[in-house]
């Protein structure tokens with residue numbers, strides 16, 4: 001089994017959702033990324049999403065947009081992102097690492113180059129925000145041939161008729177975007193999340209991770225009770241925005257809170273604790 | 275790849291079923307927007323097949339926009355060029371007077387068409403991006419006409435540079451949202467319009483202002499703007515009894531140019547030049563995506579973009595806010611690669627010169643965008659025989675640009 005399915009299976013065995021955390025690579029600068037990624041793992045993150053910065057992140061709200069601009073402003077290049085990923089892989093051989101970003105930086109040197117670079121750096125999966133299934137041929141075949149998961153997104157506007165299109169070629173896990181909107185502060189109603197997850201679970205065996213607008217431990221715990229994974233991004237990126245290269249201890253503490261909340265929501269964990 | 279509706283051996287049958295013009299175009303949007311874009315395509319196909327839609331569009335173009343606008347023979351410009359050309363040289367120059375449309379540019383043609391689609395889809399709110407404010411004003415205008423709520427996203431820098439248009443939009447009842455992200459210009463206003471749209475898909479229609487964006491926008495914007503080329507065909511037959519030899523249009527995203535070119539793509543005797551903004555020069559700051567960019571993905575489509583080796587989008591520059599965009603519509607990228615259309619760069623100072631030339635010789639103050647096309651005509655006409663005919667698309671009028679031009683010339687207003 002690969003790292004992603006191993007980790008989701010392990011979390012499931014513990015009766016809890018996986019904690020998926022997002023940060024933008026090279027934010028605030030390339031040199032700070034390793035310590036920030038380590039803080040995520042130390043805090044208890046199960047899966048790391050590493051954002052590839054882009055000048056025009058149009059699916060992102062102000063927090064992650066600023067992170068993209070901070071990273072690029074401090075001179076982050078694509079080669080730096082792969083160097084950050086490769087070094088992470090050397091330090092953390094078992095923690096799944098997913099690159100998340102936009103098509104243009106990913107495909108600037110062609111899909112084969114990108115897939116090879118992902119492979120060489122030990123990247124497990126890729127989320128490409130602006131390549132829907134209709135344009136899969138841009139990036140999907142090269143990644144799949146290299147054994148890299150192409151993680152698809154389902155949203156509140158993905159209806160039953162469209163869902164099979166999204167699932168066709170999806171692997172790793174299915175990312176449920178909880179709000180019809182951009183990353184950031186807008187939050188989904190718990191009932192809507194529960195309905196959506198149930199609908200997705202009926203259609204696929206892939207683990208379902210829910211993200212967009214998850215900011216607090218309470219929310220993470222509530223979503224964790226129904227989903228296989230909970231994704232937290234902007235809230236962590238905000239901490240990096242406030243503390244810059246001094247962020248790691250704050251990031252570690254916040255991620256630990258999220259992880260504690262997920263643990264506590266696990267029936268199994270509650271039994272052991274009792 | 276052809277279906278029953280596609281004409282064989284035609285350059286006018288693009289895009290394919292998935293919205294591709296050769297390797298360009300497509301639908302590169304977040305999943306949230308995909309269902310809406312597919313729905314827009316379905317509604318557009320229905321509307322295209324509905325004679326009532328076509329009739330209402332045509333009637334509004336006639337009675338509200340003021341079409342057809344004239345095809346005007348610019349005699350004094352032609353003579354001035356001939357005076358400096360070798361004997362027997364100097365093509366005849368006609369101007370297609372899009373600047374006489376209501377709101378002063380070609381943009382309104384497209385806005386009427388898209389507002390009709392918005393109404394058909396039951397959307398009561400429209401949004402748009404704008405650079406110079408021309409598309410913003412045209413969108414605010416049709417929103418007033420159709421009784422729709424309207425938000426215009428405009429880079430904070432452009433809000434500052436284009437105050438009269440900002441006030442015009444407000445008068446028309448639109449809300450102008452200044453965009454502070456990124457470089458605070460046209461590309462960033464498009465990012466923010468997309469961000470707003472993805473958060474409000476259920477009730478909002480995005481009126482994209484140029485022949486770019488995800489499929490079906492490049493196709494439908496082109497179709498609505500094709501009235502320009504269709505009228506030229508008829509008017510030129512009346513005036514000269516034949517088709518023109520050369521069409522010249524400025525290219526920002528490419529909507530006025532594709533509207534002018536498309537009806538002539540299958541007439542091999544008609545040559546075409548799209549004029550890109552070369553800003554301070556192709557080796558300096560410019561906005562010429564074909565001359566200085568390469569294929570990439572931005573704002574929903576694959577097309578030529580100004581970008582670095584990592585695929586980061588680089589800032590465009592042109593004295594003309596309407597051309598100040600680092601991309602170009604996908605059909606132009608395709609027409610460039612198959613060499614059906616030639617694209618020519620014109621610099622800020624050349625456009626400024628032609629802005630004044632046309633004002634003085636013909637009594638027509640062109641938009642700075644259109645002045646780029648006039649400059650190209652002034653360079654090409656002397657190399658053609660005097661019996662050749664050029665049509666220049668005068669896409670807009672220059673009132674909006676007088677402050678910029680006065681500033682560039684160091685003149686006191």
Ligand SMILES: Cc1ncc(COP(=O)(O)O)c(C=O)c1O
Pocket residue numbers: 379380405406407408409483484485524525526527528529530531595596597641643644669670671
């Ligand atoms: C008068 C005029 N011409 C040309 C353009 C460029 O746009 P397009 O290439 O879509 O015609 C603009 C854009 O604002 C404009 O206002």
